[in-house]
Amino acid sequence: MKLYSYFRSSASYRVRIALNLKNLPYDYAPIHMLRDGGEQLKPEYRKLNPDGVVPTLVDGDNVLQQSLAIIEYLEETHPEPPLLPKAPADRAYVRSVALQIACEIHPLDNLRVLKYLKHTVGTDDETKDAWYRHWVEAGFTTLEQHLAGDSRTGKLCFGDTPTLADACLVPQVFNAQRFKIDVTRFPTIQRIHDHASQLDAFARAAPGVQPDAE
Amino acid sequence: MKLYSYFRSSASYRVRIALNLKNLPYDYAPIHMLRDGGEQLKPEYRKLNPDGVVPTLVDGDNVLQQSLAIIEYLEETHPEPPLLPKAPADRAYVRSVALQIACEIHPLDNLRVLKYLKHTVGTDDETKDAWYRHWVEAGFTTLEQHLAGDSRTGKLCFGDTPTLADACLVPQVFNAQRFKIDVTRFPTIQRIHDHASQLDAFARAAPGVQPDAE
Numbered sequence: 001m002k003l004y005s006y007f008r009s010s011a012s013y014r015v016r017i018a019l020n021l022k023n024l025p026y027d028y029a030p031i032h033m034l035r036d037g038g039e040q041l042k043p044e045y046r047k048l049n050p051d052g053v054v055p056t057l058v059d060g061d062n063v064l065q066q067s068l069a070i071i072e073y074l075e076e077t078h079p080e081p082p083l084l085p086k087a088p089a090d091r092a093y094v095r096s097v098a099l100q101i102a103c104e105i106h107p108l109d110n111l112r113v114l115k116y117l118k119h120t121v122g123t124d125d126e127t128k129d130a131w132y133r134h135w136v137e138a139g140f141t142t143l144e145q146h147l148a149g150d151s152r153t154g155k156l157c158f159g160d161t162p163t164l165a166d167a168c169l170v171p172q173v174f175n176a177q178r179f180k181i182d183v184t185r186f187p188t189i190q191r192i193h194d195h196a197s198q199l200d201a202f203a204r205a206a207p208g209v210q211p212d213a214e
Numbered sequence: 215m216k217l218y219s220y221f222r223s224s225a226s227y228r229v230r231i232a233l234n235l236k237n238l239p240y241d242y243a244p245i246h247m248l249r250d251g252g253e254q255l256k257p258e259y260r261k262l263n264p265d266g267v268v269p270t271l272v273d274g275d276n277v278l279q280q281s282l283a284i285i286e287y288l289e290e291t292h293p294e295p296p297l298l299p300k301a302p303a304d305r306a307y308v309r310s311v312a313l314q315i316a317c318e319i320h321p322l323d324n325l326r327v328l329k330y331l332k333h334t335v336g337t338d339d340e341t342k343d344a345w346y347r348h349w350v351e352a353g354f355t356t357l358e359q360h361l362a363g364d365s366r367t368g369k370l371c372f373g374d375t376p377t378l379a380d381a382c383l384v385p386q387v388f389n390a391q392r393f394k395i396d397v398t399r400f401p402t403i404q405r406i407h408d409h410a411s412q413l414d415a416f417a418r419a420a421p422g423v424q425p426d427a428e
Contacts, residue, residue, distance in 0.1 A: 050359040051314060062303040066317070069309035076302040088290040089276040095283035100265060102313075103280070107321035116348065117335075127335055134330065145264040 001026040004056040006033045007210035010171035011067040012055040017167040018071040020201035030212035097165035105139035144186040155195045215240040218270040220247045221424035224385035225281040226269040231381040232285045234415035244426035311379035319353035358400040
């Protein structure tokens with residue numbers, strides 16, 4: 001398998017975690033999102049990924065987009081170890097945590113959104129940074145309530161075994177920390193992040209140790 | 215089952231389509247997103263849905279959030295008729311179309327985002343409307359390329375049988391039309407929308423025929 005990835009992209013980071021958790025080796029194809037106007041927007045790459053976003057996973061003849069769809073594919077094609085629990089209601093719960101991050105937080109703080117705010121809406125850097133912090137903090141506030149209040153929460157989002165939810169949470173915390181958000185205000189999120197980050201599959205997926213890290 | 219829904223919410227609309235496609239009857243609990251500061255933000259509702267968003271599906275003891283997680287749950291608990299194809303790569307493709315809408319388009323045009331733009335960033339209505347159109351048009355441009363270029367596209371997103379992808383596409387087109395976006399510029403999207411909208415399950419899920427429609 002070949003993963004088109006940018007070290008700092010949190011959607012790429014999710015898929016790297018999932019590949020590592022499933023012990024699947026892969027080739028790393030770096031796509032530099034800032035260099036030269038963004039390599040993800042070049043026609044060559046857009047043949048693989050018309051949206052011009054990372055990651056893309058190529059598995060034989062299959063070209064796969066969207067990090068959560070890629071992780072569900074890995075779950076179906078390489079079921080062990082599972083990244084989703086067995087019972088449908090628990091699977092829905094884990095997916096809802098992942099989607100809360102992937103749909104309610106991350107899309108608002110994407111590079112292209114921040115660019116549009118700055119260059120088209122014309123906001124200053126202070127307003128742009130406040131925007132970033134607002135959506136992370138709003139999302140983390142409700143995510144913290146979810147996780148702190150649910151009996152299924154353990155050392156990780158669902159018990160003590162890594163799931164799709166942890167694969168989304170850790171990259172989002174990485175992003176928040178980059179933007180100097182005080183994650184200790186969200187103690188359950190912080191605790192899960194700290195535990196997960198020490199696991200080998202997460203540590204090997206971290207942005208700082210990727211081939212294209214700067 | 216009981217669905218907490220707002221007639222115009224496109225995430226609610228997705229779940230209504232899925233319930234109808236699976237011939238599952240449900241009670242409709244209206245949550246008015248504009249009345250009284252937003253009923254979705256009231257403490258009573260937040261006990262069910264800490265994020266303060268619709269929809270929430272209650273199935274016996276299970277309280278389920280996030281439209282795509284709810285639809286995957288329905289798929290697992292009521293497999294017939296399926297809303298995902300059989301082969302993992304095809305399932306990933308259908309999910310990626312759904313996620314492109316749910317992660318790349320819809321979150322940017324949410325009510326709470328438009329409110330933040332207007333009241334906190336302080337944009338005028340023209341800039342806010344341009345923002346809305348920009349993300350729909352950018353998303354539809356790449357979605358159109360996807361759908362027009364993939365041999366799996368039929369009368370609907372994946373062949374001629376309704377899937378999760380159609381359950382996301384139709385509500386997004388409804389939103390676009392409300393904001394006077396010319397969807398005919400995206401002929402494959404328009405064609406799929408028009409075909410799907412005539413199917414009974416989609417027609418019965420339409421905002422205009424819900425109990426809380428205005």
